[in-house]
Amino acid sequence: MQNPDSDDEKQDVGPVENAWSMKIPKFTPEDNPHGLLEESKFATLFPKYREQYLKECWPLVQKVLKEHYIVADLDLIEGSITVKTTRKTWDPYIIIKARDLMKLLSRSVPFEQAVRVLDDEIGCDIIKINSFVRKKETFLKRRQRLIGPNGVTLKSIELLTECYVLVQGNTVSAVGPYKGLVQVRRIVEDTMKNIHPMYNIKSLMIKRELMKDPRLKNESWDRFLPKFKSKNVPRKQPKKKVTKKPYTPFPPPQQESKIDRELATGEYFLKDEQKRAKRRHEKEEQQAQVKRAKHEQRQKDFIPPEEKTDTATTSGAATEAQVDIDSFKSKMKKISKQQKATKLKKSET
Numbered sequence: 001m002q003n004p005d006s007d008d009e010k011q012d013v014g015p016v017e018n019a020w021s022m023k024i025p026k027f028t029p030e031d032n033p034h035g036l037l038e039e040s041k042f043a044t045l046f047p048k049y050r051e052q053y054l055k056e057c058w059p060l061v062q063k064v065l066k067e068h069y070i071v072a073d074l075d076l077i078e079g080s081i082t083v084k085t086t087r088k089t090w091d092p093y094i095i096i097k098a099r100d101l102m103k104l105l106s107r108s109v110p111f112e113q114a115v116r117v118l119d120d121e122i123g124c125d126i127i128k129i130n131s132f133v134r135k136k137e138t139f140l141k142r143r144q145r146l147i148g149p150n151g152v153t154l155k156s157i158e159l160l161t162e163c164y165v166l167v168q169g170n171t172v173s174a175v176g177p178y179k180g181l182v183q184v185r186r187i188v189e190d191t192m193k194n195i196h197p198m199y200n201i202k203s204l205m206i207k208r209e210l211m212k213d214p215r216l217k218n219e220s221w222d223r224f225l226p227k228f229k230s231k232n233v234p235r236k237q238p239k240k241k242v243t244k245k246p247y248t249p250f251p252p253p254q255q256e257s258k259i260d261r262e263l264a265t266g267e268y269f270l271k272d273e274q275k276r277a278k279r280r281h282e283k284e285e286q287q288a289q290v291k292r293a294k295h296e297q298r299q300k301d302f303i304p305p306e307e308k309t310d311t312a313t314t315s316g317a318a319t320e321a322q323v324d325i326d327s328f329k330s331k332m333k334k335i336s337k338q339q340k341a342t343k344l345k346k347s348e349t
Contacts, residue, residue, distance in 0.1 A: 032091070036087075044106055050105070071085075103124075104117065121178075123176070145196065183200075
């Protein structure tokens with residue numbers, strides 16, 4: 001006769017459609033009555049500006065970790081926080097949670113939000129965003145795009161994912177349920193890849209509304225979600241375009257060193273006094289050349305300009321004079337003839 005409990009166990013084994021809907025049983029001290037065999041220890045460094053805040057909230061940190069039998073040490077000289085297990089520690093994963101708590105506190109996350117990591121349903125994720133972009137200007141613009149005007153975009157991400165998100169320096173710290181952490185990481189990575197966070201925020205809002213409709217439970221939601229289209233925006237061309245030289249597999253010839261040049265000119269074998277005298281002589285020659293060039297430049301103002309003698313104009317004037325005299329003679333002859341004619345007419349009358 002078969003055991004009915006074994007049939008139920010066989011039915012439960014297999015792929016799960018929605019893993020997020022599964023309820024994980026709570027881990028209690030009865031599950032691990034013998035405790036831990038080895039001591040685990042983690043240390044985390046923190047920046048100087050977090051020292052004052054950590055000193056203020058350190059009693060609260062110790063009180064919370066004491067409930068889970070974890071010892072925490074604050075070293076202000078080295079700037080480190082250390083957490084380690086004790087003999088009474090029964091939860092093997094609580095040391096990892098305590099390590100995450102220390103990391104969040106060192107990353108400027110407030111104590112009230114960082115303490116939530118110690119819960120079983122809550123996790124944390126520290127996303128590095130400095131490796132997505134090479135230029136600092138574009139990195140700052142995209143990081144500011146993630147925050148939004150007056151932090152509106154960041155607040156909407158927190159409301160939709162139910163996670164606390166903090167943008168600090170080159171990292172983004174998130175604290176919340178594991179499903180929300182996956183969504184936060186996707187939004188942050190897409191934003192740093194030049195995809196606006198509003199696309200992901202809209203898709204999350206649409207998914208939340210579609211989950212309420214039981215008719216669309218087994219259908220594809222792709223037709224409702226917004227689709228991002230990458231546009232080839234013309235970028236600013238650099239003012240100075242660097243022309244690449246033709247590729248040659250051979251390396252360039254080695255340049256002569258200072259000693260090689262001195263050996264070629266024979267200066268290497270001169271004494272120090274002779275070298276100084278040679279340099280002084282070269283300097284005096286250079287100064288003399290500069291002085292000579294300046295003197296020639298000044299003397300240019302006193303050189304008189306050359307007079308231009310145009311032979312064509314003088315010959316033209318002579319011919320014009322001859323032409324005028326001949327015409328004058330002809331005019332005078334005409335006038336004398338006219339006077340004689342008038343005199344004859346008067347005498348006849």
